Amino acid sequence: MYRYDEIDREFLADRANEFRLQVGRRLAGEITEDQFKPLRLMNGLYLQLHAYMLRIAVPYGSMDSRQMRALADIARRYDRGYGHFTTRQNIQFNWTKLADAPDMLDALAAVDMHAIQTSGNCIRNTTSDPFAGATAEEVDDPRVWCEVIRQWSTLHPEFSYLPRKFKIAVTAADHDRAAVKVHDIGLILKRGDDGSLGFEVFVGGGQGRTPYVAPSIRKHLPVDQLLSYLEAILRVYNRHGRRDNIYKARIKILVSSLGAEEFTRQVEEEWSKIDVAAANLPDTELARIRAAFAPLPFQALPATSEAFEAAKADPAFARFARNNVRAHKQPGYAVVVVSLKKVGDTPGDASADQMDLVADLAETHSLDDIRVTHEQNLVLPHVKLDAVPTVYAALAAAGLATPNIDLASDIIACPGLDYCALANARAIPVAQDIAARFDDDRADLVGELKIKISGCINACGHHHVGHIGILGVDKKGEEFYQLSLGGSGAEDASLAQILGPAVPANRVADAVDTLVETYLTQRSGEERFLDTFRRVGLAPFKEAVYAEAH
Amino acid sequence: MKALTANRLLDGEVVFWNEGRWVEQFSDAQLFDDADPAGEEAVATGKSQPTVIVEPYLIDLTETEAGPVPVSYRERIRALGPTNHPTHGKQAEANAVNAAIAHAEGAARSTGRLDLIRRK
Numbered sequence: 001m002y003r004y005d006e007i008d009r010e011f012l013a014d015r016a017n018e019f020r021l022q023v024g025r026r027l028a029g030e031i032t033e034d035q036f037k038p039l040r041l042m043n044g045l046y047l048q049l050h051a052y053m054l055r056i057a058v059p060y061g062s063m064d065s066r067q068m069r070a071l072a073d074i075a076r077r078y079d080r081g082y083g084h085f086t087t088r089q090n091i092q093f094n095w096t097k098l099a100d101a102p103d104m105l106d107a108l109a110a111v112d113m114h115a116i117q118t119s120g121n122c123i124r125n126t127t128s129d130p131f132a133g134a135t136a137e138e139v140d141d142p143r144v145w146c147e148v149i150r151q152w153s154t155l156h157p158e159f160s161y162l163p164r165k166f167k168i169a170v171t172a173a174d175h176d177r178a179a180v181k182v183h184d185i186g187l188i189l190k191r192g193d194d195g196s197l198g199f200e201v202f203v204g205g206g207q208g209r210t211p212y213v214a215p216s217i218r219k220h221l222p223v224d225q226l227l228s229y230l231e232a233i234l235r236v237y238n239r240h241g242r243r244d245n246i247y248k249a250r251i252k253i254l255v256s257s258l259g260a261e262e263f264t265r266q267v268e269e270e271w272s273k274i275d276v277a278a279a280n281l282p283d284t285e286l287a288r289i290r291a292a293f294a295p296l297p298f299q300a301l302p303a304t305s306e307a308f309e310a311a312k313a314d315p316a317f318a319r320f321a322r323n324n325v326r327a328h329k330q331p332g333y334a335v336v337v338v339s340l341k342k343v344g345d346t347p348g349d350a351s352a353d354q355m356d357l358v359a360d361l362a363e364t365h366s367l368d369d370i371r372v373t374h375e376q377n378l379v380l381p382h383v384k385l386d387a388v389p390t391v392y393a394a395l396a397a398a399g400l401a402t403p404n405i406d407l408a409s410d411i412i413a414c415p416g417l418d419y420c421a422l423a424n425a426r427a428i429p430v431a432q433d434i435a436a437r438f439d440d441d442r443a444d445l446v447g448e449l450k451i452k453i454s455g456c457i458n459a460c461g462h463h464h465v466g467h468i469g470i471l472g473v474d475k476k477g478e479e480f481y482q483l484s485l486g487g488s489g490a491e492d493a494s495l496a497q498i499l500g501p502a503v504p505a506n507r508v509a510d511a512v513d514t515l516v517e518t519y520l521t522q523r524s525g526e527e528r529f530l531d532t533f534r535r536v537g538l539a540p541f542k543e544a545v546y547a548e549a550h
Numbered sequence: 551m552k553a554l555t556a557n558r559l560l561d562g563e564v565v566f567w568n569e570g571r572w573v574e575q576f577s578d579a580q581l582f583d584d585a586d587p588a589g590e591e592a593v594a595t596g597k598s599q600p601t602v603i604v605e606p607y608l609i610d611l612t613e614t615e616a617g618p619v620p621v622s623y624r625e626r627i628r629a630l631g632p633t634n635h636p637t638h639g640k641q642a643e644a645n646a647v648n649a650a651i652a653h654a655e656g657a658a659r660s661t662g663r664l665d666l667i668r669r670k
Binding site: 026027029032047048049051052094095096097098099346417418419428429432478479 | 557559560561562563564600601604605621622623624627628631632633634635638639
C-alpha cells in the first residue's frame with residue numbers, strides 16, 4: 001500500500017496542530033460557530049444529534065493492521081468502544097467530544113490517517129473495488145489510480161470550493177463492486193482494441209434527492225491523460241454548477257440539464273485549452289506511486305487446499321465458504337469477506353475488540369491488508385485457502401462470520417435518526433427487523449438480494465440502487481418508509497422504482513417479507529430477485545404488498 | 551408546553567435549560583407554557599452563551615401520565631439516546647420521565663430539524 005513520506009507526515013502534524021488552535025479559539029470565544037463550522041467540517045467533524053461525529057478517510061477503503069489498531073484505540077479512548085464503517089469506505093465515530101478531536105487527529109496522523117476532505121464541497125475520498133489487487137477480473141490495480149487522484153485532489157486549490165461535494169469511484173473489473181455509475185465521476189479501467197489501458201469515463205451519476213445513472217462521456221481515455229481530463233470536467237462543473245440552489249448543485253444536475261452530449265462537448269473544449277503535459281502526471285511520479293502497489297510476496301501454492309475442503313464437513317463453515325469467500329487471482333489464496341451484519345447488530349458497526357481481531361488476522365493471514373467495502377463490511381483480501389478455517393474460527397468467535405454476504409441480511413443502512421441530524425427516520429432498527437427475518441437458511445434460499453436503507457432523501461444508505469430500496473420519510477411527523485424495487489449499483493446499474501405509498505415503521509419488515517415471497521413465487525430457475533423483478537415488473541409485487549391494506 | 555434544548559459546545563451533549571443553567575436530563579428541564587415569554591427569553595439567553603452551547607431552540611411537549619415529554623420522535627431520541635444502543639446516551643439513567651419518553655407515541659415535526667433545513 002501507499003506509504004506517506006516525511007513531508008506528508010509533517011503536513012499532517014501541522015494540520016492537526018492548526019485544528020487544535022482553531023478549537024482553542026472557538027472554545028475561548030474568539031471565533032463564532034458560523035466561523036468555526038466550516039473549519040471543523042474541513043476536518044471531518046460534524047455536530048450530530050447526541051455528540052460530534054468524526055468521519056475519518058480510509059483512502060479507497062484500504063488500510064493496514066497498524067491503522068486498524070489505531071482506530072480501535074480511538075474507539076476505546078475517545079468513543080464508546082465502537083466505530084461505524086460507511087458507504088464511502090470510511091469510518092465514523094459517533095460520540096466524539098470537540099475537546100478531544102485534536103487529540104484524535106494526532107492519533108490518526110501518527111498512523112498516516114486523517115479526516116481531511118471527508119466533508120465540505122470538495123473532492124471526497126475516492127472509492128474503489130475492495131477486491132483490488134486480489135481479483136483476477138481486473139485489468140490493472142485501480143488503487144494506483146485512486147492514489148493518483150487522492151494526491152492530485154487533496155487540498156487542490158482550484159477544487160476545494162466546488163458548488164457541492166464531489167465523489168469519484170474507480171474500478172478495473174467487469175463486475176462493479178464500487179457502484180461507479182452512481183458517482184459524480186465513475187472510472188472503469190479497460191483495455192482498448194489495441195490493448196492499451198484506458199478509462200471509460202462516466203459523469204453525472206448520483207443518488208440523493210435526484211438520482212441518476214451516469215452517462216458515459218468517453219469510451220477510452222488513455223490512462224496517462226487522466227488528470228488533465230478530470231481537470232477539464234471539474235472546471236466545467238466549477239464554472240457552471242448551480243451555486244444558487246443546494247438541491248441543484250451536484251454535477252448530475254448540470255449534466256442532465258445540458259445533456260450528456262453538450263456537457264461532453266464543453267469538457268472536450270476545455271480539455272483542448274489545458275496544457276496537458278503540465279496537467280498530467282509525469283511518468284516518474286506514476287512509477288513511484290505504482291511501486292507502492294507492487295505484486296505481493298504470494299507463495300506458490302496448489303490451487304486447491306485439502307484443509308479448506310475438509311473443513312467444509314462442518315455445515316457452518318461450508319456456508320461461510322460459499323457466501324463469504326471469493327476467488328483470488330493467486331492460486332491457493334482467497335478473498336475473505338468479514339461480515340459486519342450480524343443479525344441484531346447495527347450494520348457497519350465494529351467494536352474496538354473486533355477491529356483489533358481483524359488487525360491481528362490481517363497481520364497473520366492477509367499480508368497486512370484490510371479493506372472496507374461500500375456495503376459496510378470488511379475484507380481480508382489475501383488469505384491462504386489453508387488458513388481460511390482458522391480465520392473463520394476466529395471471526396466466528398467474535399461475531400464476524402455471519403455467512404450472509406450479498407444476501408438479504410447483508411443490509412446497507414445509514415446511521416439514520418438514531419444519530420444523524422439530517423435524518424427524517426431511523427434506518428438501523430428497520431435493518432435489524434428485516435435481517436431477523438433472514439437469520440436462517442431462508443437467506444440462502446432467496447439468494448442475492450441487496451436491501452439498502454436511507455433515513456432521508458440524501459440517500460447515504462444507497463436506497464436508489466437497492467434491489468429493495470427503503471427510504472425513511474417524515475409523514476406528518478411520523479416515521480414512514482417508502483419502498484422501491486429494481487435498483488442496482490453494480491455493472492447493470494439501474495434506479496429503483498417506487499412501489500407505492502409509504503408504509504409505517506412496524507409494517508416494513510412484513511412488506512419486505514411479502515416482496516420476497518412474491519419473488520419466490522415468480523422466480524424462474526436461478527433468477528436473482530433483481531432479474532425476476534426486471535422480467536415481471538412492479539405489478540405483482542405492488543399487488544401483493546398493498547393487497548393487505550385493502 | 552415547551553422546553554429549551556441545545557447541544558453543549560465542548561462535547562456535543564444534548565442539554566436542556568433550567569433556570570439559568572444547562573442540565574443533561576430532560577427530567578430536569580424547565581418547562582414553559584406555550585404563551586409564556588420566558589421561553590423566548592431563555593432562547594435569547596442561550597444565544598448569548600456561544601461558548602457554552604450551540605443552536606438553542608424550543609421544543610414542543612405533550613402531556614403523558616408521567617408528565618410532559620417531547621412531541622417529536624427526533625426530540626425523544628435526542629432526549630434518550632440512540633435506539634440501537636439502549637445503554638448509550640441519557641437513557642442509561644433509569645427514571646420515570648425517561649421511561650415515559652421511551653413509551654410516548656404520537657409525533658410532530660421537530661423544530662430542530664426545521665431550523666436545520668431553514669439554515670441550509
